[in-house]
Structures are given as C-alpha cells and as structure tokens.
Amino acid sequence: MTSTLATPEPSVASVRLVEVRVVRRIIKSWLQKRAWRMACYRRPSLSASFGLRSLRLGDEIAWHKYLADPAVIEHTSFPVLDVDAVRAMLVRHVEEYAAKTSCRWALAGSNDDLIGTCGFYSWSRASAHADLVYDLAAAYWGKGIMQRAVTAAVEWAFATAHFHRIQAYVITSNQRSIALLERCGFAREGMLRHFRIARGEPRDCYLYARISALPLRAVNLGG
Numbered sequence: 607m608t609s610t611l612a613t614p615e616p617s618v619a620s621v622r623l624v625e626v627r628v629v630r631r632i633i634k635s636w637l638q639k640r641a642w643r644m645a646c647y648r649r650p651s652l653s654a655s656f657g658l659r660s661l662r663l664g665d666e667i668a669w670h671k672y673l674a675d676p677a678v679i680e681h682t683s684f685p686v687l688d689v690d691a692v693r694a695m696l697v698r699h700v701e702e703y704a705a706k707t708s709c710r711w712a713l714a715g716s717n718d719d720l721i722g723t724c725g726f727y728s729w730s731r732a733s734a735h736a737d738l739v740y741d742l743a744a745a746y747w748g749k750g751i752m753q754r755a756v757t758a759a760v761e762w763a764f765a766t767a768h769f770h771r772i773q774a775y776v777i778t779s780n781q782r783s784i785a786l787l788e789r790c791g792f793a794r795e796g797m798l799r800h801f802r803i804a805r806g807e808p809r810d811c812y813l814y815a816r817i818s819a820l821p822l823r824a825v826n827l828g829g
C-alpha cells in the first residue's frame with residue numbers, strides 16, 4: 607500500500623479571500639491614480655475660448671515658438687532655448703507631474719494648441735506651499751487671459767490640493783507680471799538680491815505670496 611502525502615488544497619474560501627484582496631489592491635491603485643488625475647484636471651474652464659490642460663509631447667513646438675520671442679523672455683531667467691531644450695524641459699514637467707512633484711498646465715486656445723503655461727513648478731507638502739509659474743505668447747498679452755488662468759490655478763491649489771501658501775518670484779523689472787500678481791491678490795513680501803541669473807546677468811527678484819483663507823488641511827494630491 608502506498609501512502610501519499612496529501613498536499614493541503616486551498617479552501618474555496620481562502621482562494622476567494624486572496625482574489626478579493628488582489629481586486630481591492632487593483633481598485634485602490636486605480637482610484638489613487640484617478641484621484642490624482644481628477645485633482646489635477648478638475649480645473650475650471652477659463653472661457654469658451656481658453657482652458658488649462660495637461661502638458662503633452664508635441665507642445666514643445668508651440669512653446670518654443672513663443673519662448674524664442676525676445677520680448678517674452680526679456681524679464682525672466684529663461685535662457686535662449688532651442689526646440690530640443692524646450693522638449694527636454696517639457697519631458698521633465700510631464701515626468702514631475704506623474705511623480706506629483708510639480709504641476710504645470712498648458713494654457714490652450716479653442717483648437718487645443720498651447721499658447722501659454724501656468725501652474726506650480728515645485729512645492730512642499732510638509733509646509734503646504736507651492737511656487738507659481740506662468741508664461742504666455744505675446745500675441746495674447748493684454749486680454750486678461752493669464753489673470754483668469756492664475757486665478758483658476760490658485761483656486762485649485764487652495765481648494766482642491768489644500769496648499770496654504772502660493773509664492774512667486776518675479777524679476778523687479780517685470781511690470782506685466784507684477785501687475786498680474788497684484789491683480790490676483792498677491793502681496794509683495796520683499797526683495798531677493800541677485801536671486802536669478804538671467805542669461806548671465808544676476809537679477810533682483812520680488813517675492814510675492816498669497817495665503818489661503820481656508821482652514822489648514824493636509825495637502826491632497828490624490829493618494
């Protein structure tokens with residue numbers, strides 16, 4: 607008579623438990639990814655003609671086109687960039703967006719082409735503050751478009767992501783940007799000497815900030 611060692615068969619109940627756990631984990635991970643997408647994409651539409659959307663490969667062509675305009679970079683620390691350098695910058699922003707370390711949107715016209723960017727190029731979850739950034743093709747200046755974009759981005763940062771402080775650094779000669787920040791409720795907090803090197807020249811910057819009126823909560827970037 608041969609004896610066989612019986613391998614314990616997993617019970618139906620234990621198999622189900624494992625299945626349920628796996629499905630739960632998949633759903634949780636999907637919900638976390640979706641929450642991040644929703645948090646970032648749940649942006650108010652600016653108008654029938656303009657909106658904020660995520661940056662995507664291909665945007666470097668339109669972005670480079672206006673960053674090549676000396677008037678656009680004159681009061682910024684942008685170096686003169688060729689299209690490959692703009693693509694590298696775009697890829698970095700897309701990767702940082704996925705890693706939740708920054709969130710810079712494309713400002714798009716009605717045909718979905720990029721005409722500007724606006725968002726937050728770095729942040730601290732622990733201190734609940736984020737650094738605002740924006741730029742716009744010169745053909746669209748003087749229409750209040752960036753004011754609407756900044757208002758929407760700051761609203762998202764305070765109400766959805768729960769940042770408590772938004773700050774911006776602006777070269778002291780950048781009158782358009784200063785006027786925009788002040789129209790959007792930012793207060794000048796001081797001057798940072800030689801804070802940016804703009805095409806080889808050290809430039810002073812004003813520090814502007816706006817504080818949320820909402821109660822302090824943990825920063826929520828969707829999981």
Ligand SMILES: CC(C)(COP(=O)(O)OP(=O)(O)OC[C@H]1O[C@@H](n2cnc3c(N)ncnc32)[C@H](O)[C@@H]1OP(=O)(O)O)[C@@H](O)C(=O)NCCC(=O)NCCS
Pocket residue numbers: 677678679681682740741742743746747748749750751752753754775776777780782783785786789
């Ligand atoms: C900074 C920058 C985004 C400002 O653009 P902008 O168009 O002047 O800013 P706004 O969206 O606030 O528009 C305000 C202008 O629109 C006008 N406007 C027209 N319709 C308007 C409306 N419905 N609501 C508000 N403003 C309106 C305002 O009167 C104002 O015109 P003015 O400049 O002739 O006084 C732009 O100059 C830029 O991209 N510069 C280069 C990059 C840069 O400097 N980035 C910032 C680095 S810190």
